[in-house]
Amino acid sequence: MTGAGALATALVALAGLLLALALVTAAQRAHRQRGERLRALAAEPVRPTLIRLVAGEESDVPGAVEALAGLDSRTWAAVEPSLEGLLLKVKGDAHAAVVAVLEQRGSLARALARTRSRSAVARAHGAEVLGAAGRQAAVEDLLRLLADDDAEVRRVAARALGRIRSTAAAAPLLEAVSSRRPVPPRIIASAVMRIGVGAHPALVATLRDGDTLQRAIAAEIAGLAGATAAVEALMDALLHDPQVEVRVRSARALGRIGMPWATGHLIAATGSGQPLPLRIVASRALGDIGSSDAVPRLSELAADAHHRVASNAAASLLRCGAAGIEALEGVAAAPGGEHAREALAMARLRGIHSGTSAPALGGSR
């Protein structure tokens, strides 16, 4: 074949491909729009029943459940995604009513079966529905999915376990943060926090015996959850843990929990020989606790050479009562008191402080 002949063949092939692509694109649009229209048409008559189910009087609910449970399969296919979506939007009786409908239609049994599907998307979908429905019976299956090959499935399973609030899931969740197939710390933290007080023993145990990442995330969660049971372990970790990351998170947690007897440990953590990230966080945690015992040390730190340490210490002094504000005004008046002046200015704006020595606001634009 000559060059021109080959080009002619290529041209014909390209023209065919162009036409096919245009037709496929148009067909896809028509198909999608038709599907949307049909689903909307099928779901429209059921809308009042759905409203009765989640927002009606108590006496309306059994009837609504029965009506939805008896829908023909075509209408149900249009309604089921909306009901699954509602699981995450409603609480209490409305949530129980939605779960009852899904239960009767076999949706939850199918979701459980889907956790064993070969498709990662199906497994994730199954886990999402089970978690949103709060199915205690699914905990074992969801724990299995915590070690799934697919990262998204693991993430969904962790969130689902948090929603179910199973105490038994706390320790496996904390372990999952650094397992061979890990789950991101933020998702683990959210899940364990949802479990609540029941997870606190697992937090303390992990703080003492977990690996670095597990200890760090346990400390973070303990602070966010206000786990007073973990204070001793946190104070120990703050001063003695071999990893800076764990010490930093322990300092932050102690501040969030707010027990005054942690003040001495946190002051020690702001020492000039301590790692900078720890000094930054500890200077802020002292303000979270707000004990007047911290005022002398915070006054020194408010003029620290490092920006973040000084900035946090100045902001912390504001939260240490009258003694703290007085000390802050003293620092602001002295050379090197820029951070103190900034903190006082912000406090005035927020109405926290009305002292006369705060810098004038407004200025020329």
Next chain:
Amino acid sequence: MTWLDALRDWGPVAALRGPLVALFDATDTAVLLYFLVINTSYLVLIVLASLEFTHHLRRQPFAGLEDAASSPLTQPISVVVPTYNEEVLIVPSVRAMLALRYPEHEVLIVDDGSTDATFERLAAAFDLVAIPRVVPQDVWTKEGVTSVWVPSDGRTPLVVVRKANSGRSDAINVGINAAHYPLVAIVDADSILDPDALLVVAKPFSDDPLRVVATGGVVRAVNGCRVVAGRVVDVRMPKELLARIQVVEYLRAFLLGRTGWSRARSLLLISGAFGLFRRDVLVESGGLDAECIGEDFELVMSIHRRMIRSKRDYRVVFVAEPVLWTEVPADRNVLGRQRRRWHRGLWEVLWKYRGMTFNPRYGRIGMVALPYYWFFELIAPLMELAGIVLVPLGLVVGAVNTEFAVKFVLVAYAYALLITLAALAVEEFSFHRYARWRDLGTAVWASVLENVGYRQMTAWWRVQGLWSALTKRKQVWGVMTRQGFGDEALERTSVGS
């Protein structure tokens, strides 16, 4: 004898025939290969992007955005917005950014010495007051901060930093210094973010917190769309031809091209209009190069180099989700300036990082992505222009077989059209943001027109940009003449006032 035969027999024309025949003989195979490889590489990128979209969209229903939106562990973000003479759009832009759905973010406006009423409008709208805020010098900047302003309620998370004019990059560096939070989003003031934009681009940081250092999102053209209260509520094709063509161009190049590169873990460019970075990595990299006109490209290259040299496992990720809407030039002069600037920036960065090209130490960045940018992004307009000049000349002097040339040109443009239509098809199967049939028809027509006139015009501008870089002419950003978003809420307010 026809007039063409007479012309070919004319002395100077006849003398040209020999050299031209020799040139075509020597280069025809290479040109054919170049054409095949460049278009096929686009096709490969589109296939990669399609895989990414399929993966992304099938998992979107359980992406956990709601969870991220309410989690106290979602990393807070400083949204840095460099601003210069944006008095028309700045207030609605800031309001929209403050209203973004995210657990904790601050909006940090860096007023780069505006000479219009940008600051005055902000001061009036948010009742700004000066505070003695301390801004660290973590990143070197040409100009220092002259004053820092916050809303008088002390609670609205807005900070306005004023400084003398020193350019966009330097303004961003000032913003990086003033940023409070561990993640820094760099956003153009004249852009519109989708309400969940921060959640969407921050998700990779949450999913892979140890490795992800930067993310970017899809930028789309806002021209023609209905905008209400700083939100795009109805996506439509623009009325202007140039803007229509850019819509399909953005779809192909930005949506699919960058998603494809990201899928191949070789993303070199996060648009300067919107990117999210770890602040510590920005500081380590020294911020943006204020002397480089392709500062967004330069920043990502700098991050790649630093991370690879220090043997860190890291990721630069492009999120396959439309997050930012920006006004594309509808005026030929403005478009020309933009494309000259882009190509000049491309050359500057490629030249600055030439040591990484074909250097196995830099893995697929050095061995695949950078060579691709050299051969197909930088040189493509030169090849295109050479073809535009030489093929007609060859036809005139009789150095080219007319039938072959015509068929070759048709095949070349049909293949290019196929690439753009494939991009449209992928958009239709994935995000299908342009809901009206009329818009789909307009997009197909714009795809045809892109290859007839537009491509040749932009090739000329890009060659001009390259030339100005090689001859070291003074670099100028130029002024983007904006038509505004046609924000209906804003217009009602203006009428009312």
